[in-house]
Every structure is written in C-alpha cells, then in structure tokens.
Amino acid sequence: MVHRLRFLTLAAAVVAAPLAAHHSFAMFDTAKEVTLSGTVREFQWTNPHSWLQLEADGKEYSIELGSPNTMVRKGWRKTTFKPGDKVTVTINPMRDGSPGGAFVTGIDAGGTKLSAR
Numbered sequence: 001m002v003h004r005l006r007f008l009t010l011a012a013a014v015v016a017a018p019l020a021a022h023h024s025f026a027m028f029d030t031a032k033e034v035t036l037s038g039t040v041r042e043f044q045w046t047n048p049h050s051w052l053q054l055e056a057d058g059k060e061y062s063i064e065l066g067s068p069n070t071m072v073r074k075g076w077r078k079t080t081f082k083p084g085d086k087v088t089v090t091i092n093p094m095r096d097g098s099p100g101g102a103f104v105t106g107i108d109a110g111g112t113k114l115s116a117r
Contacts, residue, residue: 028092028102036061040085040109045078052081052103054089062100063091066116074115085109 038056050065065071068078081087087108091101106114 025092025102027095029095030092030102032093033090033104034093034101035088035090037086037088040081040083040087042083043078043081052089054087059099061091063089063103064101065103071116076114080108080114082109 036054036056038054038061041053041055041060042051044051044053045068047067047069050068050071052061052063052065054061054063068076085108087106089106090104092104093101103116105116108114
C-alpha cells in the first residue's frame with residue numbers, strides 16, 4: 001500500500017509540473033484594450049509563445065501571442081508578420097504600464113484580419 005501511495009504521489013507530481021510551469025496572464029490588463037499602429041521589428045515564431053516586436057508611438061512593444069501550433073490552426077504562418085510591415089494590433093496592455101501586452105486582434109500589412117483566440 002505504501003508503494004502504491006508513493007507511485008500515485010509521484011505520478012501526480014509529474015503530471016502537474018508542466019501545468020505549474022505555464023505562466024498566468026495576470027500581468028496583462030484584460031479589462032483594457034489598446035490599439036497600436038506601427039512597424040514590425042521582429043516576429044518570433046517560437047514555443048511556447050510567439051512574440052511580435054512592434055515599433056509604435058516612439059516605443060518598442062513586446063506583444064505575446066499563442067504557440068505556433070495553436071496559431072497555425074487559425075491561419076497564421078511564420079511569415080504573417082515580416083520586419084518593416086506596417087500593421088495594426090489590439091492588445092491587452094501590461095498592468096505595470098511597460099510597453100507590451102497580449103495580442104487580441106490585428107490587421108496585417110495586406111489587410112487581413114487576424115485573431116489569436
């Protein structure tokens with residue numbers, strides 16, 4: 001019985017570890033949306049989250065998106081944003097006021113509407 005309890009405890013810890021590693025979205029103010037028009041500096045198509053570096057309003061914004069796997073199912077590609085593209089995005093801004101946020105919607109350089117959710 002003791003060995004079984006140890007095994008179940010270990011199994012539960014192994015399953016829970018990846019869940020604990022995923023960060024919360026508490027740093028983003030999900031009650032607010034801010035629309036930015038600017039120039040793409042870089043689009044990082046990476047796991048676990050993709051990132052858009054956008055120059056807008058004289059600042060560089062770091063905008064978090066979903067994983068490539070999730071985004072592909074919504075029609076995204078690693079070439080959706082290219083350096084130099086003029087784009088418009090709506091984000092949930094950072095709670096601390098720093099230039100960044102979580103991507104909500106956008107319009108790419110070709111006029112295609114984009115969604116992350």
